[in-house]
Amino acid sequence: MKKVTINSVASYAGVSKKTVSRVLNNEPNVSDATREKVLKVFKELDYTPNPIARGLAQNRSFIIGCIYDNPSKSYITRVQTGALAACQENNYNLLIHPCDLRGDALISNIEHLLQSSRLDGLVLTPPFSDFKVLVDFLKSKKIPYARVASAVLEDESISVRSNDEQGAFEITEHLINLGHKAIAFIKGHPDHSATEQRFKGYRRALSTHGIEFNERLVEEGNFSYHSGVDSARSILDLTPRPTAVFASNDYMAAAVLKLATQRQLKVPDDISIAGFDNAPIARHIWPGLTTIAQPVEEMTQQAVNKLIEHISEPQEQPYQVTLEARLITRESTAQIKP
Amino acid sequence: MKKVTINSVASYAGVSKKTVSRVLNNEPNVSDATREKVLKVFKELDYTPNPIARGLAQNRSFIIGCIYDNPSKSYITRVQTGALAACQENNYNLLIHPCDLRGDALISNIEHLLQSSRLDGLVLTPPFSDFKVLVDFLKSKKIPYARVASAVLEDESISVRSNDEQGAFEITEHLINLGHKAIAFIKGHPDHSATEQRFKGYRRALSTHGIEFNERLVEEGNFSYHSGVDSARSILDLTPRPTAVFASNDYMAAAVLKLATQRQLKVPDDISIAGFDNAPIARHIWPGLTTIAQPVEEMTQQAVNKLIEHISEPQEQPYQVTLEARLITRESTAQIKP
DNA sequence: CGACATTATGACACCGGTGTCAGGTTTGAA
DNA sequence: TTCAAACCTGACACCGGTGTCATAATGTCG
Incomplete structure (x- = not known):
């Protein structure tokens, strides 16, 4: 079993690797015949593009970071579930980053994270969604971000919350x-x-x-x-x-x-x-x-989806959505005794 | 703020980029004077090597995958905590991958994961730690793995369990x-x-x-x-x-x-x-x-640490450890009534 | 002091993709 | 029929590191 690279595909299909790249990325200006030929070779050789090489060429990592500091494990898991769903849809990976920091230490911690992992974007979950210093920092570094369950902070960006x-x-x-x-x-x-x-x-x-x-x-x-x-x-x-x-x-x-x-x-x-x-x-x-x-999963999924969309083609207008919360009555509440 | 690459460091320090690379990786055959000079430039320019480029050159991703299928959110979070701790120590990243699959579907799911994410290794948590088909598959693909909390499966690999x-x-x-x-x-x-x-x-x-x-x-x-x-x-x-x-x-x-x-x-x-x-x-x-x-966190941390060690320098002998569990008495148990 | 081993350094190809641009072919309108 | 515009394709440099190897500098020993 040897590695299948874009080169092997190219020579096998009798085209240049640039053409293979075009097919990979669904670029225009490839004749239908060529496209089909290449696609067939993809299947035959069971080719999967190397995300690392791709990342190097395009200066992206295809990784989204998710930072949190939350005592509720179930909340974290739900956030992860939603974020992962969105990442998988878009062939991104999710990097989780718990951090229990405030103020300057938080900023330098995040700075280190960004430098060392080259994240394409960041998902902020409570309480970070409303940390102005952090949001300002990301803005100054031009790191795309999305905020989950933010309530107060006015910010022209991506934010999905519930009421x-x-x-x-x-x-x-x-x-x-x-x-x-x-x-x-x-x-x-x-x-x-x-x-x-x-x-x-x-x-x-x-x-x-x-x-x-x-x-x-x-x-x-x-x-x-x-x-x-x-x-x-x-x-x-x-x-x-x-x-x-x-x-x-x-x-x-x-x-x-x-x-x-x-x-x-x-x-x-x-x-x-x-x-x-x-x-x-x-x-x-x-x-x-x-x-x-x-709807924690849904909130996060929407946020990450929008974030990834924004990364591919940066958009000016903000995306601000509020989803509904729902009352669930169980046995712990009852009519007051007279 | 422009990018600091190995090239800028090299020219700034007046050495070749290969020498910079040597310093980065603590390779021998660099004179103390040169090493110090380069290290100083690292600081001055605030240089961080690009893990993506490194990964491409060395054909690694510096990413460990963690697969799980467990109804307990707290267990998952504890596993993640331990795994993350080990990853951070070693400058690795952690990719989480929940999957609720069995048999063939599981294998092809994992195969896809490996192909598309180029993981350097995999951590198996229960119940996957004891799935023979999966372990055999990884062995055949020569993917390094570590098993957490496995009990029954005899396997010459890395395994940390509790009793x-x-x-x-x-x-x-x-x-x-x-x-x-x-x-x-x-x-x-x-x-x-x-x-x-x-x-x-x-x-x-x-x-x-x-x-x-x-x-x-x-x-x-x-x-x-x-x-x-x-x-x-x-x-x-x-x-x-x-x-x-x-x-x-x-x-x-x-x-x-x-x-x-x-x-x-x-x-x-x-x-x-x-x-x-x-x-x-x-x-x-x-x-x-x-x-x-x-000690779930500790088990996972040990497993991931050993796994990363094994990735850097493959070892023949297995690593099998059993940690102790501990009885905690609370109010739900008491002397039987006569 | 010369011959050889050892250490230090850099040139260059390479990892596996993508961006740029030039050149050839096809299409369509005049 | 002619010529510009649109389309297709590939050569080649490039992303930011690492591996290989040649060469220069230094050290060792008889």
Whole structure:
């Protein structure tokens, strides 16, 4: 088994390698007869072009980088799934790059990544989607990028998000419709723009339904299970105890559920609990968590697809899309007891 | 900002590009004076070699592929973490490739992957670590590979595993020591070698402690949460009901816990539950699951490190390591009620 | 001090593709 | 029928490194 290169194809087909290259890239100005002849040789010799050589000639790597810093494994996996789907469609590869850095260290880390891997583009996932320094840096280096689930940052680029504010509104409204008025809220990590969005949705629902906002019912979390435990403790210690808790993600909601159960509280009879994200844990525990499902895979796939399109033929106009989130009701929320 | 290539470095330093290349690769036969001069220019011009060009010249990609088909997101993330750590140490990149295929389709899928991405090596994670056809295929194509968490397949290559049989033995023994005799067992996916290993450990513990093996207490699962629900139903319906359940992984154990709780059973008072893997869910639920922790990241990191080493300088002797698993006791198991 | 081994260096081809451009052929309109 | 425009094709340089080999400089030893 010896290597099949463009040269062997060319000599076998009796044409120049440039012509073979033309066929490979679907370029015009090749007669149908020649094209077919070459295509046949492709099959006969089982030829696959060498992406490395191609990359060298065109100064591209056909690799997209995906950077993240997220405590939720399921979220990361979903992001990867979407990104991989888009990459495979376009014969790109995906390079994953977890990084738990902020500020200057982040920039130099990314700079090193770009230098050493020659990425063609970068996908930014939360919380990086909203890091202005990073976006500015990429812009100055002229590195194409796409942002997933960004909420606040105004930027003329590719961005696919879902409507966190609306999702939070709906789930809060769901609790209100069940008769709850004292609804505690656990915030997410301050670096994530979703944190602010979800909080906004919560407040909008309260005000829409004429419920006064009570600051004492709000706890600061950071999306981690552990932070949920701390917040849960504070909330469950309140007197009077709130009749419902809306945590900004499912891990923190699970923490509330765990602590409540430990304290012999019945969920949802004694207290309703809602989360956000529809992480696997939401349906793996009892009672299952009422939550908001976002189309994470689809968001990422769209973002990466657009990114790759943009790399091939740079476009001026931005691409900004917002997909809908969806309320999923499970057993953790119920009508308030009279 | 223009590109810094080996040519610019060479002319700036007043040497040939071959000499620069020598310095880059730490080759001998460069005088100290020259070496230092070139190194200084590296810094001054902030030069980073182009991995693509290097790859073309040496016919390598500096990319390791990692294939998996595993329902557990946390397991996948842990594998990735370990693999990435090893790759970064060695200036390699990691290409992830989920694939849910069996048999011929798998082979042709992998073949396509290898052809189109020119991977330098492949990391096989369960269940692929024990797929003989795949291993044979890679051997015939002379693609370097390393296997993570393989248990059964005898193969002269790189393999890092943990002791599943011993882990299962210990956790079963733990239950026995708590006074349990009727211990149900839920098997994993039949394609995974861990399934058989864990079952073996369970049986060995029983026989070591003179408890007769009872086939009716064994259920077939497949590591998914959903399969755990089905198995849990059968087990909880048994009369007399077993006093303990050992599920082959934490997701299935979580399913047992959920169903038991739904049925108003108290865990661990009415029934003890144990899992395997120490997945995040094991400590996110109440009561926390007693389980076995494996050093997944370390296993993968070692495997990838050895693989990269092997790629640079092919070695004859195999590398086979077994790391220890560790029992973690939480609230889901307790002394049997008299 | 001369003969030979060793070390240091560079010229040049090469990896497997793509971009540029020139030259030949076909097409179509006058 | 003629000539310009459009189409097809290949020669050749190039991308940014590495491998081979020749040659120059230095070191070693009798």
